[in-house]
Amino acid sequence: MIVILLDELLQKGYGLGSGISLFIATNICESIVWKAFSPTTINTGRGPEFEGAVIALFHLLMTWPNKQRALQEAFYRQNLPNIMNLLATLLVFAAVIYLQGFRVEIPVKSSRQRGARGSYPVRLFYTSNMPIMLQSALSSNIFLISQMMYSRFSENLLVRLFGVWEAKDGSSQLHAVSGLVYYMSPPLNFREALLDPIHTAAYIVYMLGACALFSKTWIEVSGSSPRDVAKQLKDQGLVMAGHREQSMYKELKRVIPTAAAFGGACIGALSVFSDLMGALGSGTGTLLAVTIIYGYFEIAAKEGDLAGMKGMIMG
Template sequence: MLLDELIQKGWGMGSGISLFIMAGVAQTILWQTFSPGTGLFVGSLQSFLQGQQTLMQWVVGGGGYGGLVGFIATIIAFLIIIYIEGVRVELPLTYAGYKGFRSRYPIKLLYVSNLPVIFASALFANVFFFSQLIWSTAGRPAPGQNILIDILGQYDANATLVGGLAYFVTAPHGIMEVWGDPLRAAVYLGILVAFCAIFSVIWLEVGGLGPS
C-alpha cells in the first residue's frame, strides 16, 4: 500500500500493483533464462549450452522454456510500453472567469492503465477453469460426444485443450503454437482487444473517470 501511494504521488511509473506484476514477469524471464538448479542448469540459455536444446528449440522455444524470439519480443514490448506510458496529450484550456487565462491539461495516452487487460485475462481464466471443470464432471467425453461441452471447451485423452471457446481465449504458448495455428492466435488477439475496449469503457463509467 505504501509503494502504491508513493507511485500515485509521482515517485514512479504506473501503480504499485502494476510494478508487482512487472516484477513477477521479470523474475520469470530471468529464472527461465539463467537460473541454476541441481545437476544440470534449467535456464534456457544454459540448457542450450549443455546440449539439452537444439538451436531451433533455443531460438523459437522448446523443452518447456521460452525461446530467443520470445525473449527479444518481450524486451521490445517493455520498451514500447515504457514509451507509451510516458506519452501525454495536452488539452488547451481557457478560463473565461480569469480574463481568458489559458493553460494545458495533460491526459495520459494509456488512460485506464493495465486494468482492462487484467479483467480480460481473469475472464478468460474463468472460462478455461469452468470448461475444464464441466468436462471433468461430465466424465471426460471425447470431442464430438457432447455438443454443449464441445462449445465451451474440447479436450483430448491427455486433457489437452484442442477446441471450443476456451481454446480460443487461451493464449498460444510460444511462436511455434502461433505458427501451427495462426487462426487461433488471430481470434485470441481480436477477442482480447475487444474485451479490453469493453472493460475500458465500463471502468471509466463505473469509476467516474469519463468526460462527463
C-alpha cells in the same frame, strides 16, 4: 494476510502507489529474471540443460563444437525459455514505454484568472492496464468453469462445445483443444499459430474486442468519463480554449472514448504479440509488469519534483 497488511501500510503513506500492484509487478519480474538466468538444470531427454535462457546460451556455446547449431538451439529450443522469448519480452517492454508517451493535449484556460493557460493530457493508454486485467480475470473464470464442467460431464455435447481439455506433450497441465474456450486461449507457440490460422484470428479478434470494450466500460465506472472530466474541469474553474463551457463535454466525448477504446485495443495487440512470440512471464503478465513499473516511475518523478520545489521554497 501479510500482503493485505503491507498494502495497508503503502495506502497510509508509508510508500508509493498500491501494494497489490507492487506485489504483482515484483512477482512477474522475478519470474522473468528467473527464466532468463536460472542455474537450475532440467533433464529434457537430451541430457541436462540449464533452465535460464542466458545461462543456456553460454553453456551451449562452450560445450557444443558446432557454434552455429549451438546458437540455433539457444535461440529456438523448445519447452524451455530461449533467447527469442527473452528478446520478445524486452521488445514488449520497449514498445509499451514508447507508446506511453502518446497523448492528446487538450488546451485549457482559467475562467477565474486572466491569461492562465495549461493543458489536459489524454493518453493513448487512458485506462492504463485495467483492460488486460479485466480480460485476464474474465478468461480465467471461463477457463476454470469449463475445466470443472468437462471433468464431470466430459460426454455432454454442450459441455464439449464449451470446451474440451487435454494434456499435451506428456505434461500434466491441461490445454483447451476444441470448443469456445479453445478460440479464447492463445496458441501455444508461433508455429501452432501458423498451422491453425482460424484459431489465431479468432483469438486476436477476441483479445482486441474484449480489451477495447473493457476500456470503454472502465471509464464510465471509474469516474474518468467525458462527463466526469468536464465536471472536474468546471469545478476547478477551467474551460477548453476556443470552446464555450457548454461545448466542453461534447469535445471531451469526441476524444476520451476514442482514446480509451484504441488504447485498450493496443494493449490487447501487445498481449497477442507477447503470447505468440512466447514472451517470458506470459503476455498479460509482461504488460502488467511494465505498466505498473512505468506508473511507479511517474509517481517517483512527481514526488521528486514536489520535493525539489519544496526545497527551493524552504531554501
